Amino acid sequence: MVALLTLAVIGLGVWLIAVQIGLGRVQRRLGAALRELEGLKRAGQTPRTEPEEAEGIASTAAAEAEVAPRKTARELLDPAITPPEPARDGEPRRKLPWEEGYIPETETGGAIPDGPREPGAGEKVVAWLQANWFYAVSALSLALAGLFLVQYGIEQGYLTPTMRVAAALALGAALIGGGEWIRRRQTDATAYLPDTFSAAGIVSLYGGVLAARALYGLIGPGVAMSGLVAVSVGAMVLGWLNGPVLAAFGLIGAGAAPFLVGGDADSATLFYVYYGCLGIVGLAIDAWRQWRWVSVLALGVAGAGGLACFAASAEMPGFAVLLTVLVLAAMAFPRREIGPTHEGGAPLRWLFDRSAGKGGFDVLIAWGAMLAACVVLLALPRAGAAELLLIEGLFTVLILAVALWAWQARALSELALFPALGFLAVIPLESFLGGVLMRDTMRPDATGVPMPALPLEASIVLVMAAHGTVAAAWRSLVATRGGALGREALFWGLFAALFAPLVPLGLELFWLSPRVPGTFGWAGHVLALASLMVAIAVRFARADGGPGRRTAWAVLSASGLIALALFVILTKSALTVALAVLLVVAAALDRRFRLREMQLFIALGVIVLGWRVVIDPGLVWSVQASWGAFFLGFGAALAGMAAAWRLLPEENRLLGRAFLESGLLMIGGIFVTATLWRFIDERVGGDGLASHWTMGLSAMVWLFCAAAQVYRMRLGGRLKWLRITLASLYVLVAGLFLLVGLTISNPFVSEGGYSLPDTTIHGPLVLDSLAVAYLGPALVLLLLARVGAGRWRYAAWVPAGALAAFWVFLEIRRFWQPGTVWVGVGWLDGELYTYTVVLIALGAALLWQAIATGSTPLRRAALVVIGVAVVKVFLIDARGLTGLFRVFSFLALGLSLAALAWLNRWAAQEAAERRSGEEGPEQSGEGDEPPG
Template sequence: MGFLVLVVVYGLFCLIAVPVLVFQVLGLKRRMRELEQIAAFRAGPPQSTTDNKAAPTAAPTQAPRPKTPAPSPVPEATRAPDPVTTASPPPRPPAAAKPTPAPPRPPAPAVRPTQADLFFGWLAQNWAYVLSAISLALAGIFLVQYGIETGILTPTLRVLAALVLGASLCAAGEWIRRRSGDGPDTHTAFLPSTFSGAGIVVLYAAVLAARHLYGLIGVEGTFFGLATVSAVALVFGWFYGPFLAAIGIAGGAVAPYLLGADSGDATPFIVYLTLLALTGLAIDAVKQTGWITGAALTLPPGSALVMAGMGAEPIPVQIMVTLLALAALVLPIRRLVPMHEGRPLALWLPLKTRPKVLPDWHVVAATGAVGTASLALLGLATDADAVVIAAGGLTLLTLAIAIWAVRAPAIADAVFAPVAIFLLLMLSPDIPAAPPVLLSVLLVLAVLAGFGLAWRSERSRSFRALWAALAVTLPSAAALALMLFQAPEFRLGTWPWTLHLLGLAALFTLLAERFAAADGGPRNRTAYATLGALTMIALALFTLLGLAALTVALAVLLVVASLLDRRFDMPEMTLFTLAGLATLTWRLVIDPGTVFSTYGPLFEVLVHHAAALAGPAAALAILTTHPRPRTRVYLETALWAFGGITISVLFTRWLIEVEPNAIGVTETAGIYATIWGILALAQYERLRKLGRAGWIRPTLALIYTLMALGALAGALLINPLFDDWLAEVTGVTIFNSSALSYLLPAILLAVASRRLPETAGRVAMGGAIGLAAFWTILQIRIFWQGTEGLAIRYGITQGEISTYTGAMLLLGAALFYQAVASGSALLRRAGLTLIGLTVAKVFLIDAAGLTGLVRVGSFLALGLSLAGLAWLDRWASGRRVG
């Protein structure tokens, strides 16, 4: 078994070492090429012998560098006269202009190798030491396993043999180091680290075997043994090279699995791995290599996470990763308080300067440790208890960055990880199975973290508004997530949950007062706290009030936000206005939506829609003279959209009162096409007045348009002329349900044609005319056939055909009139086209069914009409030309 493990390890090493050697050789060739180019540039361009003979007095291409700095020029007024130069010099022949040599380009900066380049370069040259350390460490572990397999030695002797072997290896390494040293310039380089590092791994394995395999020592003895070995490793790491720390961390992280760690009680292993990681951090606190810290923060926690994945208890692992994240803030910089100076990592990403200065590794280690620990806490929250520990750990990390690291601006952006992960934790599927009090605990922890962020906003010298925004966002978003995904009003009760929200609103109000007092008046921090208070009040109203009362409350909050903006000049209130308008739109369209507006009690429906209209109208009136053009556009377009939705819904209710069964498939499609079309037109109006504003507004406009067109296509495909079973019409001529299907969308398209660009407006007007014509055809057929025989398969009467002809003539005359009134050549051509179609219809369709005087009268009326329209066309053309 041991030989098989050794073969596998050796094979994996070969798979890693061979590519490393190949890439290392390629890197050396690239660097040699760059060095040759730099040397050739410094030597200058070669000069030919012929040129030197032909022009012996020519100036060199590059002047030699002076050994001493040239004296500074003396001004003319203070320069002493020279008797030689003051005499009139003889005239000098004009010299030929010498070309000015181009200034030499500075050599390219040397490429600084990264930590990865240094590591793989060292590995390519010293791979034998790595194999030696692995072999020695495995020898000690296999010694314990051999005793188990054969049963020759007692458990106590097996452990003592491993301890003796580990101590012997450490003693051998220390003896070599004291005689010859461990530096890279000695003939025994890395040998002391090899022996001592392997010995430390064997000592770790011996202590773990004494506890885990044989039960020879208790928890206290195990902790004492591991602490002693860690202390020895710590002292050795300070005096040896970094290779020893690498062996100790890597071998120590793998040792539990070689000793048979399973999914049982893994707490001793977690304690051991925590000590191992802390030892690595303490060693690098002196060595300051950076990569030892990285290994200590990845290998032991990674081993613990694997144990948790195998079924071990997650809570010890959660405590471990939280403790290591806190240790990573101070141990690498050797201070009790984080004091990382410089630029946060979030501000390094957009830098484009060359050569790019990399951030300090202390900053990378601290920020990465907090982010990794936050993700681990979320992943390990697999039951109710683990959810509580995860929330507590995330709160502790947030407070540590906000309060403990107040003098460390370079790691300030690390707070985003625990804040974001805390909000994701609110969506955990394990929360519903926990007691209801867990919801209160989570909200209290969010408030505690929020107060820490608010404290940082008071003490911070930069990004104060951002800290205040996080202080409000974390508790608010946590309450909203709990309300949307965990149903606290049912688990805690309506009034208890409402009191939670109102208490949070009171805390935000207090915070707004403190921010205003500190800033000397309402500023953006005060606005953020006010937004949080208004949001909590709105959520409380959602919990308590009914459908219509909730809409009234939201409308009142819109007015309050506008009053606060006008009184205290808070542009941030625009955010609440947008959120309020979006919520009102949701309530009018989705929940309770058109179903409640169509079938709900009339009084509540009227109050519901009146509040939705009155709120934006009052807010718009308040901001009429206030410099908030964008907010006014939002309110205007929302008011226009809400008005269109209200008209559509009330017309539908009226038709249902007349005909109780008026709403069918096509009517529903027409109503939704109108509503989504109104919302799309509102977005187009904002696009026209405010611009694109990124991708959100065009995307919304496109989505609403596609939904409106899809609903309209459904109304046209399932229509009464082809399928009068699904598309049944109720009512009488003109006053029937087909108005919901086709006339309402036609009116909307006609209105939209005046608001859209020229080409899109023409398309919309064409659609409006087509829908109006289709609706007119339906009304004529209802007049002659009734609502029971609208399908074409029932045939067309002669009177119906003649009515179609008369309607086409009237429409053509109307188009001519509009062409004369507006001077539009397009309408005139449309009228002529319609008249041509009418004539074709008369001769091809109508004439076949006419006889006697009816035929004579019909053609006489057609001839007189055509003569009159021809004269009107000539008159309109002459008037336009004149």
């Protein structure tokens, strides 16, 4: 009962929607007619005039008509021919028809009034229910009476399964026949009864055929399929003849029929076929009648029915195939074409260019069906390898359908993005969800030794991706026949260059790792795909009459695949060498064929080399590897980037050059850092990972990375904020290492011991581990200030100066106290006096540099340093020094301050005279002497 009442309510709602649409169409036509009649009526009411006045007006108009040439309609509407009338004083100018805000007027001067106001949607529904509710209730009661009669026979045992099926079929035929009989004698009072009876009959016929096969086994699959097709054809014919209400009732009733009849079924395959036929029938009905909403209803009912069957049976393959069939039907049926030829705008294109338009209904329904199907296919559970391959295969079918079958439909080109993204997304989802292909790829051989294994499923997925790329390349070539290289050809060329190469990358990252070097089988797969991309690049070059953008994209893909194959089979040092060689090859290709897109490969290559130097295998490998492997890896990387920078053309290559220069800066600095690390580690020995010099070297590595990002900020663009974020993150990591080096690992504040890091200072004075720990990061910060600009420059100067000053302090302390620099051992008079002298000398040097460069910030810095020296002498030296050291300290301070005061005054006068001379006599006063 609940199911039947639900069906009745849904059907009644669809019926009301259809009636509302029809009434709205009639109301609009009636309103337009009324407005036209009102305008004609007002135009005919000319003002009355006296006979003599009317005769004079007529003669004047005739004379003017003989003199002035008659203007055509185009001339009257052309602003270049008929200029607008000037506005009268105090009144706005009357606007012409081609101007915005124009209001038509009648000959009497008044605006044409609007027609009667159209009633709203709610008013239409209420008005229809008030007049026709008893017809719908009557038809529903008759349908329920027939169903209850059959149900009563079943409950009492009067009807056998054969009789039940026959009763359902007879009831359906009777309802359809009654509806057609009423239609032939239709009056205004029975306008809606034929559609209701015929729709109920179609529901009964669907239910009877389905019950005979799925519930009682009275007929075989072939007969059941024939019956369903026959009923579907009958519903299509009735919908064609009688209107959308009948088609909507048939679709909804047929969708609910499997759940109304009840019972159990061994397999949901027949139901998936059933809902596929139902969706195709609904689309076919609307293909000729163009009711539009019937197509949406058909796809919705078929998809919802298939989803319900899948939820009840958990049979995924049939449901996945059903979704694919519905997408293909949505692409072809709305335009009544075997091969789609959609033209015009598209939703994705409209997001970037509003003038292109969203496309018509046939475009929108294809986009909607494709998007919904791809989302559901991606979300379907995959319990085995066969189901996973089925999903990837269906995504491939959809890509091929858009690229090959719909090759004339330009508005559907971007549809290939949805199945392509779904195809690629399945790979990481299998990894994150622990799919069937995440089994161990290291299988033991007969002796128990692990051997790298390649799953067959990975090979099949790669072959599917290759088919998609080949189809996209063919579509790109077809788009350029007989014309220039347009947007469509570039889109498909880029699709071909990206789709298949991204698949092995995803497989390597998420499926086939970890592995041991030497997996030649998988590397062979990747190299075969690289050969395919080379062939595509050659074909693009021939089609374009030389290497162009599409050729460059294909070459980029081939280079990336070669690099991936090298990742698979080579060791760490050999892989770095191979990547460096690829950078040189990319620069040489750009120089030879002017392929600007090779800059992207160069940028990615520099990023990968930086990743290998810092993260994987990283600085730890650089310290532990042999000197030969160490120099081979770093030397190849630096030499490759230098050679690529030399070969890269200079014009319009800012991206490639900036990445190569920043890469040389970063990797070169890390090379120096790693060399120092290895040199000290070999001579010190032991565990020095938490010492002050290891903290300084670690900070230098991340500061070099930050300097590379700051250097690339000159490129600007959308990635500017990403580079700012990365540079800030690298500086933060370096700051954490420096914080450890200045606190618990600092030999000045930490004595060291069994539970503390090693604070022993190694090396001779000045060239010791203190210089590595504090002077090294200070120099890298100065480099960061040099390559940066604005806030980065000022932000790097302060910590650089602080670290350099701290290093000078520690070196002076080590000179006077060679055993240890720990604060707990006290202070010596000579040490304190040396600090004073150094501060004064530093202030004098800064002041002299400020005078030489005319820099006000340097003058202020010099005054700050001198002020610190004064404070130290009066607060520390006066109490800590004794004897002649105290005398010489104050004597040196007094003489130095006197000399510096004279130097500062002289510098100020020189600056004033220089500014006066630059202003000239017009500003400083002609004939006046400069101030003495």
